[in-house]
Amino acid sequence: MKQVEIEQLMADIQDTIARRRAAGEYPAGLEQELEAEFASILALTHRGEADRADALELLLAQAKRCAPEVSGLTPTSSRVPFLNILHKIMRRLIARQTRGLAAQQRAVNDQLIAMLEHLVADARGREDADGRMVAKLSKHVLDRVAVVDHLYFIVAELETRLRKFEAGQ
Amino acid sequence: MPAVHQIIVGASRRDAITNMALAMRDSLRTRYKSEVYSFHLPDESVIDEVIPLEKLSWGKTNDVLVYHSSFGIPRLTSMLQARSEKLAMVYHNITPSSYYLGNDPEFAAALQWGRHELSLLQPLVSAAFADSRFNAEDLAQYGYTDIVQLAAGVNPFRLKYEPTDSRLIGELHSHFPDGFILAVSQVIPHKRMELAIEAVHLLRTVHRLDIGLVIAGPQRNVRYARDLAKLRSRLPEANVLMMGETTESQLATLYRTCALYFGTSDHEGLAVPPLEAMAAGAPVVIRGVGAVPETVGDVALVASPEASLCELTEMLHAVLTNKKLRAALVMRGREHVRNFYSQDTTQVFLQRINELTS
Numbered sequence: 001m002k003q004v005e006i007e008q009l010m011a012d013i014q015d016t017i018a019r020r021r022a023a024g025e026y027p028a029g030l031e032q033e034l035e036a037e038f039a040s041i042l043a044l045t046h047r048g049e050a051d052r053a054d055a056l057e058l059l060l061a062q063a064k065r066c067a068p069e070v071s072g073l074t075p076t077s078s079r080v081p082f083l084n085i086l087h088k089i090m091r092r093l094i095a096r097q098t099r100g101l102a103a104q105q106r107a108v109n110d111q112l113i114a115m116l117e118h119l120v121a122d123a124r125g126r127e128d129a130d131g132r133m134v135a136k137l138s139k140h141v142l143d144r145v146a147v148v149d150h151l152y153f154i155v156a157e158l159e160t161r162l163r164k165f166e167a168g169q
Numbered sequence: 170m171p172a173v174h175q176i177i178v179g180a181s182r183r184d185a186i187t188n189m190a191l192a193m194r195d196s197l198r199t200r201y202k203s204e205v206y207s208f209h210l211p212d213e214s215v216i217d218e219v220i221p222l223e224k225l226s227w228g229k230t231n232d233v234l235v236y237h238s239s240f241g242i243p244r245l246t247s248m249l250q251a252r253s254e255k256l257a258m259v260y261h262n263i264t265p266s267s268y269y270l271g272n273d274p275e276f277a278a279a280l281q282w283g284r285h286e287l288s289l290l291q292p293l294v295s296a297a298f299a300d301s302r303f304n305a306e307d308l309a310q311y312g313y314t315d316i317v318q319l320a321a322g323v324n325p326f327r328l329k330y331e332p333t334d335s336r337l338i339g340e341l342h343s344h345f346p347d348g349f350i351l352a353v354s355q356v357i358p359h360k361r362m363e364l365a366i367e368a369v370h371l372l373r374t375v376h377r378l379d380i381g382l383v384i385a386g387p388q389r390n391v392r393y394a395r396d397l398a399k400l401r402s403r404l405p406e407a408n409v410l411m412m413g414e415t416t417e418s419q420l421a422t423l424y425r426t427c428a429l430y431f432g433t434s435d436h437e438g439l440a441v442p443p444l445e446a447m448a449a450g451a452p453v454v455i456r457g458v459g460a461v462p463e464t465v466g467d468v469a470l471v472a473s474p475e476a477s478l479c480e481l482t483e484m485l486h487a488v489l490t491n492k493k494l495r496a497a498l499v500m501r502g503r504e505h506v507r508n509f510y511s512q513d514t515t516q517v518f519l520q521r522i523n524e525l526t527s
Contacts, residue, residue, distance in 0.1 A: 006467060009494070013483045020479075025375050031478045034370075037403060038363045041396045042271075131403065 029142025037135050053123035060116040067109040072102025171526045172202040172228055175235040176249075178242065180207035182214035183387075183414065185323070185441045186237050186261055189300070191218060192322030193235070196515040197522070208245050228254040233525050235259060236290075239438075241283030249290060255525050257296040259321075260308045262438025262459070263287075268359040272392045287311040296521050300439045301460035307438075317521055319514040325444035325506040331421035338426060344410055345381035350485065351427035351451070353420070353442040354434065356388040356397065356411070361456075363400055364433040364481065370407040371482040378489060382407060382431075385423055387414040424449035429488050429495075432456060433481075435474075440464050444509060447502030452495050454484050468501035 020026045073095070076087035091098075175194060180187045190205045197203035204220055211219035222245075228234070232254040239261040249256065263284055269277035288311050297313045299305035300320040308316055341349065350369060354360045362384055369382040388394040388411070401409050415423065424430070430446035432455030440461050443453045453469035455461055462471055470484050488495055 006470075009470075009487065013480060013487060016483055017477075017479050020375070026371075026479050030371075034367045034404075034478060038367075038396070038400055041399045041403075128402070135403075 027139075027143070028146030029139055032142060033135055033139050036138055037131070040131060040134065053120055053127055056116065056120045056123055060113065060120055063109070063113050063116060067106065067113060070102050070105050070109065072098035072100070074098075170200075170202055172232040172254075173197050173235060173522055173526070174203060174225065174228070174232075175205045175237065176222060176225075176245075177205060177207050177219075177237045178240045178245070179209040179212075180205070180215050180219040181212035182417065183420075184212075185439075186239060187215060187219065188324070188327060189259075189320075189322035190237060191215070192324060193515065193518060196321075196519055200519065200523070201526070208242060222248075228252070230254065231526055233257055233295075233522060235522075237261060238283065238287065238290075239263060241279050241281065241286045243282060246282070246286045246289060250293065255295045256290065256293050257298070257522065257525065258290065258294045258313075259298045259300065260287075260304050260313075260316075260438075261300060262304045262307060262436075264359055264436055268357075268435070269390075272358065273390055276390075284311075287313075295525055298518065298521070302463050303460035304438045317517065319517050320439060320509075321514040321518040323439070323441060323444070323509075323514075325441070325448040325510055328417060328421040328424065328445060328449065331418045333425060334416075334418045334422040337419050337422050341383070341410075341423075341426060345383075345408070347379040348428040348489075349381040349383050349410075349426075350429055350431050351423050351446070352382065352384045352386075352431050352433065353423070353446070354384075354386045354432075356384065356386055356394055357390045358393045359435045361433040361435050362397055364456075364478065365431055366397065366400055366404060366407045366409055367478055368431070368482045368485055369409065370404040371478065372485060372489075373406045373408065375482070376486050378486070380408075380428065380489065382409045383412055383423060383427070384409065385412040385415050385420060420445075421449065424451055427451050429454055429485065431485065432461065434458060434461075437461050437464075443469060444506050448506045450499050450503065452488050452498035453502060454481070454488055456481070466505055468498065468505040470498065 017026065021028075073091065076084050076091055078084045078087055175190045175197075177186055177190050182188070187205075187207075194203050194205050205218065206222045206225045207219045208222045210221055230253055233256075234249070234252060234254045235257045236249060237259045240263065263280055266277040266280040266284075269280065287308065291312045294313065297308060297316045298321070299308050299316050299318050300323070302318055305316045305318045350365070352362060352365045354362070356362055365382055365384065369380060372378045372380050394411075397411075401407060412419070412423075424446050427446070428451075430443055430451045430453045432440060432443055432453070434440070434456065435458055437459040440455070440459075443455055443461075443465050446453055447465075447468065453465060455465060455469050455471055456474055456476065457471040458474045465471060470488060472481055472484055476484075488498065
């Protein structure tokens, strides 16, 4: 491709953009809105802060990892000679009770995990909704600014016409 | 016979610097003992070709070490300072650390050290090479003189004989029946992949083109990858497939089947993927940053670095819909890479190395 052809193509592209902007296909503030959208995502990353949903998700993962480990049985080893035998006897004697308690605890854990899962989904939904709301509001603000810009040009044109009219009078 | 060994930071068959070093090694072996050593353990793809740096023995004073600079590792700097061999440097550019200060401070520190290392090694370097004019100008700022500008070992046709992955073609067709735009790069912040996602979102929503986006390259920055995933969830229309690290055959298939190659990076020392795309017959639209304009010439649609998202979208739209423009870019692109590859840069490199060893 010759340089002239490329320059012509780029000029055509600029014309197309101007036409599409005027037709509202590229609405006012579109690029700024997309830029702000990604900047808001990056901002969270740059500050090194985890989202609320991310923090809850981490807790959920830890809870899921630890929950099955509740067995109701404790270690029987001991540094004192022969005391491990006593521990073993005691563990056998109360195993029925501790295992029962452990089963109850596991049931509670399952309920807590289910609750955390709901909270994570809720926080994730809210964050997305907040993000969308901010983007929507920014778009409205930029739309209004574009309208003000447009009005400014109309007023300026009217003033020019008025001045010409007065000069003609 | 004197030895001319090369040192790279990391090694993988998918890494442009590794491929350049291996191609240069083959040329060096015609006259010298020559190996490629890597500071980090080499990836499995090159385990038989690249040697861990700890195995590099002490050389003689007329031997040469060719160091490929692209990053900074203090331990490697002190090791280079302590060597008795002559030192040559091939500069591939170091990304400005500002992109990483926020989300990966350790990586940013390594990049800053890389630039500091350029100053530390300058008095020790006997021959300096840069693989683009942009890189040569950058290196000159650190006091280097007589920099030889050459892209030795870059082969845009390296994937020519890779088999096409027919299974991947099937998957791509089911994802994107009407075609896809391809971006090939490590997924890291300064590559600006968000621009590609946003542009495809506009192509689909404003232009009503049923086009998808494939991003091929390893996700080296977890936070940035997560940010892109969030952006994708907020712009579901964008229709993006993140391929991650690909095999050579998959990469060749992507180049051969894409509708066009799109480069969005903010900083490029030498852009190899657009050359590979041209060699495979794909038209290229790319932001003209760093060494990009001199590398792709006038055979790609090069956007100014300040081009707006709408401009980039319109350029993509023009190439996707204007058959005459596409054909011109494809034909001229092939010719350009053929000329690029036919320049015998390795001979210039060897000649300079000969001067050092004689």
